[in-house]
Amino acid sequence: MEATSRNDVRAALRACRLWRTATDDAIAVLAASASVQDAARGRLLATEGEPAERFGVVVSGRVRVFHMTADGRTIVMETMEHGEAFAAVATLAGGRNPASVDAATPATIAWISGESLFELLAAEPQIARGLIGDLSERLINLTSVVQTLALDVPGRLARYLFQRSLAVGEATADGLRVSLGMPKAELAASLGTVPETLSRALGRLRDDGVLEVRGSEVIVFDVGALARLGSGYGE
Amino acid sequence: MEATSRNDVRAALRACRLWRTATDDAIAVLAASASVQDAARGRLLATEGEPAERFGVVVSGRVRVFHMTADGRTIVMETMEHGEAFAAVATLAGGRNPASVDAATPATIAWISGESLFELLAAEPQIARGLIGDLSERLINLTSVVQTLALDVPGRLARYLFQRSLAVGEATADGLRVSLGMPKAELAASLGTVPETLSRALGRLRDDGVLEVRGSEVIVFDVGALARLGSGYGE
DNA sequence: ACGTCGGCTTGACGCGCGTCAAGGACGAGA
DNA sequence: TCTCGTCCTTGACGCGCGTCAAGCCGACGT
Structure with missing residues (x-):
């Protein structure tokens, strides 16, 4: 994996649909507040049941959002790539992670605190609509996961x-x-x-x-x- | 079932978490724009795959959000009662209903157009936060449905x-x-x-x-x- | 009281799929 | 070229659950 620059992080945040309509300035602020992590394949990034105080945006690589059953099987609910956010829902709702996340490939993650996001929301309220649209789509996707599970x-x-x-x-x-x-x-x-x-x-x-x-x-x-x-x- | 008055509708909308922080005036406007439907038990209220131009708020009774498999079995994803909204996600995302909805008991529904909701959002931007919180919680609930399906x-x-x-x-x-x-x-x-x-x-x-x-x-x-x-x- | 009708229970059976175990196929390294 | 090691494939088997087909029971109406 090549070195990750602040620019890569900014590009990933720019690509993130959560704040589609945010200004570049706001993105820069967000990028400055982000902490960056390089994760090897298989590295656990979030654990089901833990309180979520921050969420991740994928800068590079691919991560899996999954649930592990008691007998050790995993159900993959979503996979995320460049510019997509995970564990954002729990952070927004102020709750615990409903699922675990790990790196499906070597991946670079920008971590954003829930606080930073709420500050962004306060500074630029127009992004709420994009956020709502994104959450809605995620909900629809997950619905299709449920339907898929009904198939053989x-x-x-x-x-x-x-x-x-x-x-x-x-x-x-x-x-x-x-x-x-x-x-x-x-x-x-x-x-x-x-x-x-x-x-x-x-x-x-x-x-x-x-x-x-x-x-x-x-x-x-x-x-x-x-x-x-x-x-x-x-x- | 007793007759449903405009007051019942307003009470249901007031109870709805989507616009928790809306003013009573805004609720009144919304209630005035709503069209009210009494549905017998089993009545289909929304059909999977149809474009969603409006969404429903349950005034009384109980509705089921479900997916029907090809062989006729149903998977219930959520059930909604007084003050809860269904088909809202698809309306917000401007897409098609990801699931069907029917009345699990005799029910009264207040239908709201997507347009009305966006007008409300424009008039009172502070409700966005409540909406985001509600969507997040729904996402978490649905995650738990996925996990539940993994159990015997x-x-x-x-x-x-x-x-x-x-x-x-x-x-x-x-x-x-x-x-x-x-x-x-x-x-x-x-x-x-x-x-x-x-x-x-x-x-x-x-x-x-x-x-x-x-x-x-x-x-x-x-x-x-x-x-x-x-x-x-x-x- | 007596039918009878709908909802619930019980048994028998088959199918899908997860598990265990035993081979291939293919690339990496000496 | 030989030998590992990893990933994939194939067969045999058991278990969970959906289906079909009887019964069972309580709630009705006349």
Whole structure:
């Protein structure tokens, strides 16, 4: 990982949708108050149940917001990249973290105190609307996580692949080339399952002629089938 | 159900946490702009996927925010009572409803257009903070729904009973008397399962000496056991 | 009292998926 | 080239829970 400058931090804060409409001056103040942390892969950044006095903005890398069940499995609720904030909700509500956060890749985090955010809100009230919009979207996303959990594993996989086809799919002579975006073991965890089951689900989609697996990417032949399976109207 | 007056509507809006700090005048304006609907039990109030131009505040009765899976099961994400708003998030974000809403009991709803809310926000910017706090709390609640879905059915049941013991439990000579709060079939749906499985789960808690079932209420002998099972550290 | 109807319970069964265990496949290092 | 080590795959098995199909019980109406 390369060294992280104050500029990178400012860029990340500028990109953050929470205060979309804040002035550059206000961002500079926020950046000055931030404390920066470099975290290795797997490093725990926030712990479920702890009081949240500050929140993080991802400067680089990727972090996972997750819940760990008693038997050690993890459910990934969100993943955050450059310019996205985590643990902000609990900080805003003045409560405890409802979930844990760790680094999915080596990551750099800018920590902002709840106080700083409220000062920003007082100084520039117009940002409230952006904040409200962002929270609303997060709520909608989480709703879709709940719905996803109602699907079986092939359904969840199809939903993921479908969304990813739209986002990063590349048309080729064979079909739509889509990278999985992470190691299969990690993908399995994101889908709330284990590598063995993911492997079988991929195998089944292959046998059904929907796609072909090539290492860490897949060639999708039938996007419609993915959409159907992923919306719960499969078979 | 008794007739609903404009006063009831105003009282419900006053109780709504979205605009906790709004002035009474502003509430009156909002109430005047609201359209009131009486809904029979089971009446669909909002449909997943539809654009949300307005949102509802519950004046009386109880509504369920839920997702229906392709095979017809429902997952209940939230239930709302007097003074609580639904479909507000999608309206604020200018998007589509992420879930459906129906009346769990006969209910009276005050519908507010997104426009009215934004006018209120413009007129009284101080309410933004309350709105942000409310959205944050909703986000936290929904996080706990996700966690709950990771539990098995006895765990979800125990979690529900534990929370309800704290909320409405009444100490008696035998133990803590707790009403289930709804018919068992409805409770089963709320827990994301079916009556048969709920029945078995209750039977198992009974056999383990944790509680005793009496019609639509239970006598809890061992609250600690409920807490343990409901937090995922059961057995 | 007697039907009967809706809500609840119980048993039998099948399917999905998590677990355990045993192989591949592939790259890194000597 | 051989040997690890890591990641992925495959098979066998058990458990939880949804489904189907009977019963059971209390609440009604006439």
